[in-house]
Amino acid sequence: MTAFIVRRLFWTLPVILIVIFFTFVLMRQIEGNPFRTSERNVPESIQQNLEEKFGLNDPWYVQYAKYVKGVFTLDLGPSLVLRGRDVNDIVREHFPESLELGGLAMLFALVVGIPLGMLSALRANSFLDYTAMFFSNVGFAIPSFLVATLLIYFFALQWGDVFGFPTSGWTTWQSKVLPSLALGLGPMAYFARLTRGTMLETLQQDYIRTAKAKGLRWRRIVAVHALRNSLIPVVTAAGPILGFLITGSFIIEQIFAIPGIGRYYVTAVTGRDYSVVMGLTVLLSIIVILANLVVDILYGILDPRTREART
């Protein structure tokens, strides 16, 4: 198991290098980007700063190497727009909010979605099943901006006195409830549908029949034999979704005025602060990669067959 994790960690390095490379190449295409010396209206001090940091007159591969070095030494360079501020400052300031929002939304999605899907599968074709699946299908299809606005409209404005949820911000626990729900609803519905499907499939398996033939109690069959095997596909899906929740919270952060990284990302793109865009993109990519890494390790724990086969 340890060897498996080490191998997997090792493989993460080239992936990060490739992702940085792609980002780097893409960013070089943008007009007025930090890695093109011509036609730029960047303040002189920042220009010098960049020059010094990434050697803008060096060939591109030297620039790339220097940028990679920057990433691995946790130094993403200066902001093009904000004088005297580094990308690092921005990450430090805005990232915790996004991480917390994504984490809470994920928690909501897992804690509600998986049991809901399990219940649906165990009571397949019952009224409960149909109701749960109806809401899951709808919840999965509704865009998060509608969920967010409706939540604000009803729980913060119309019935705000009863519930006491604020319309925006990210300070008190009350202010964190609605954004987390709005962001997590879609994934929650997805997990419910997925868990139901895999659970139903698992319950059909021969080894479940074996477990019954052994006289095991139904509770144990569900908890030990069915659940573990049904969770394998769920875990596989959870990685990309966690990545999406942390990197794709632009809209929720905008609607609830949460000072997170997603909101800042949009600001940076429209404000042409490309060194910030580049830094944040690399950061978000690394998060996605790490989320996938965690999933692979979990996958290895849940399914012993993959430990040997996969690197």
Next chain:
Amino acid sequence: MATPARSAAEHAPLVVSPTAETMAGAPIRQRNLWQDAWFRYIRNRAAVAAGVVFLIVLAYCLIFPLVSPYDPYDVEFSDARQNPSLAHPLGTDAFGRDLLTRTALGGRVSIGIGFAATLVILAIGVAYGSISGFIGGHLDNAMMRALDALYGLPYLPFAIITLAILGNAGFWTMVIALSIASWLTTARIVRGQMITLKENDYIRAARSVGARWHRILLRHLLPNTLGVLVIAVFLELPGVILGEAFLSFIGLGISPPEASWGSMAQEGYKNYRVFPLLIVIPSVAIATLILCANFIADGLRDALDPRTRET
């Protein structure tokens, strides 16, 4: 096990020998695959209903702007924010434009971008996946490693960067932005299908009689991936339509007065405290389409790939 099999083979002699079980289990096709799939599909009530609604929405978006008495761009402030009435079945927006007409217009753009991007995704995915799967060996290995790395790219940030590179956001820039980081899954599916098919006996047979590789690819492999691709269209469509909506909503996609469901939702969002209908209508349109696409995809999967059918 379960119920005795009732195959279509009315007069096949049953050989009772040690291998009788396996031989009797082999189905004999009397209808071709697509007819078979069609019969299975129309038995699935949810999928049929979803298909009908989907076609109705398509027809409405295509035809209604032609026959509507209102000009979707015509600003009439005296008619602003009207509730639904006989004259305006869905009401009017903040500029007094008829919402029923404008939603159809927005649908043309959203669905158009959705289908165009889906086709681009499939084209790239098929090319990449079939090359990787068909040629196999070291190339396959390298291509799959590269794919693994690309999975680290966060989807929305890359769409945003692409938009920034391409400059102003129009129909085709949106298509490119939405497909650039979304073809990975399709490529993986196509490769998997290719590898499975390649191991099939009839492909081996074709090889053994000396069929040329391009003939095998074009006559045997690609037609047999068609089923997977048809499903993939409806699997990819929701993501792309949501992506368009997200980008337009944060102001980086289609911008007013051009209509897309995302840009309409953005306009509606500005007014949601006083007139929530404006964000609800385009969102419900998006949700309807996605819901239909999901059910259609489920139905198609059951119809085209009976092995994976859920109970």
Next chain:
Amino acid sequence: MAALEVRDLQTHFFTREGVVRAVDGVSFSVDRGQTLGIVGESGCGKSVTALSIMGLIPKPPAKIVGGEVQWEGRELTTLSERQLEDVRGHEIAMIFQDPMTSLNPTLTIGTQIKETLRRHLDISKDAARKRAIELLDEVGIPKPESRLDDYPHRLSGGMRQRAMIAIAISCNPELLIADEPTTALDVTVQAQVLDLLEELQASHEMAMILITHDMGVIAESADDVVVMYAGQIVEQAPVQELFDHPEHPYTEALLGALPQIDDASGRNQRLTAIRGRPPDLIDPPKACRFAARCPHASSGDSCATHMPELREIRPGHFVRSQHPASERAGKRVEVTA
């Protein structure tokens, strides 16, 4: 009294197309130390019979609609699920056809044995582990201590089936039901597993029900044989009697389909096949269910309109046919394809 007595068992599947009479009035009994072979082609109801005894039929769509399953004087069909759970794996154990899918791939072999032991016997963790090692040793798995912590995918098919057998005999059951235990295995391994089952049956003094479509397996292991066709018993006899004097045309066909390797002339003979296919078990014909395929039946016979009774043609030998071999006055008609 017999350990297990099944009387007029009827298990039906309630499907959208109609009621499938998968098991339609089956009766037999098994004594301790005896092996009952149930033979028939797929879909004849032999597996459903076994699952009905265990209470493992998928409900819905299946349901036991009639008959009795008497186990050591207790009626199993009326037991609650919780009471049945105490019987399963403890008094009656079962092994299945495909050892590849019948073991949980995410749990070690040891866990899957130990959980059975801990469920039915009042036994400590350490004792369960010790017992599990003994069991693996007993079923002939080499290096049992290290195999205990292996996952099923590390074992070959034959070894997995041995592990399945170890699980089944772990609580010293009085009846072992083996549903096609060798079908999914390599031919060379099949004989080993059958031998193992016979050995264990003798040493544990178990009753055994051996379900198969393979007359060769029956010949090797069974004491009594039940031949099933389309949800019913068509012939029932001690094994020697059945092989020497098969009465039912279907049984004759099954035996004719068995390759005769030691018979010099057999090499040149073709394997005989039976024309047609079993009847639809939704609304089966009132007639003999084999009539449509029977080489001896003609349209004027009463078996074309009435179901023949299962009758005792010789002591201990039952047959459900109007045209048993011994009543055909010597003219043995060859069943051919």
